[in-house]
């Protein structure tokens with residue numbers, strides 16, 4: 014079985030259909046190319062705590078994603094609540110991913126320190142917050158992508174299936 018990955022975009026504009034969700038496209042490409050994962054669910058919600066929480070819970074408990082990658086809502090603006098919603102649904106914190114993303118990203122853009130992204134575990138699902146911009150998504154995800162397969166193997170007790178296996 015390949016890694017089951019869900020994408021959650023938290024964006025007021027995106028949820029109103031006012032902007033093409035290129036950040037989610039960046040995530041999809043990196044997941045498919047770099048870790049050969051399958052996108053099993055994709056959703057866009059406004060920057061509302063209850064809607065983000067509900068989507069995260071459904072993606073873990075119902076869709077049983079191995080990995081959820083969120084984009085947006087991690088900054089300092091009043092409506093940025095993705096980290097709080099994530100903290101409300103996780104059982105265990107896994108801060109190393111967020112630390113690595115900020116550390117690597119700050120070398121390229123000092124503004125990366127504005128992201129309050131968190132990473133944690135609900136059941137056997139790893140939840141990772143990414144910033145909203147496509148550039149922020151790419152830089153952040155590339156900082157951790159090499160470690161993700163090993164992390165998911167430990168968390169799920171499975172290995173990623175290779176492309177030539179059924």
Ligand SMILES: Nc1ncnc2c1ncn2[C@@H]1O[C@H](COP(=O)(O)OP(=O)(O)OP(=O)(O)O)[C@@H](O)[C@H]1O
Pocket residue numbers: 022023024025026027032033034035036037060084085086088145146147
């Ligand atoms: N899902 C996305 N797809 C493409 N670009 C995005 C996305 N989210 C954010 N961006 C880009 O990153 C910039 C900064 O993101 P920020 O979260 O402040 O967006 P916003 O438009 O102010 O808020 P919201 O996305 O909640 O409506 C935006 O101006 C936009 O150019």
Ligand SMILES: Nc1nc2c(c(=O)[nH]1)N[C@H]1C(S)=C(S)[C@@H](COP(=O)(O)O)O[C@H]1N2
Pocket residue numbers: 084085086087088089093118119122124125126127128129143144145146148149150152153
């Ligand atoms: N790697 C990386 N991280 C980044 C950025 C970036 O350009 N590259 N932009 C930052 C900026 S400008 C903001 S405001 C925060 C929060 O973005 P968000 O509210 O869209 O999640 O992410 C930061 N993280």
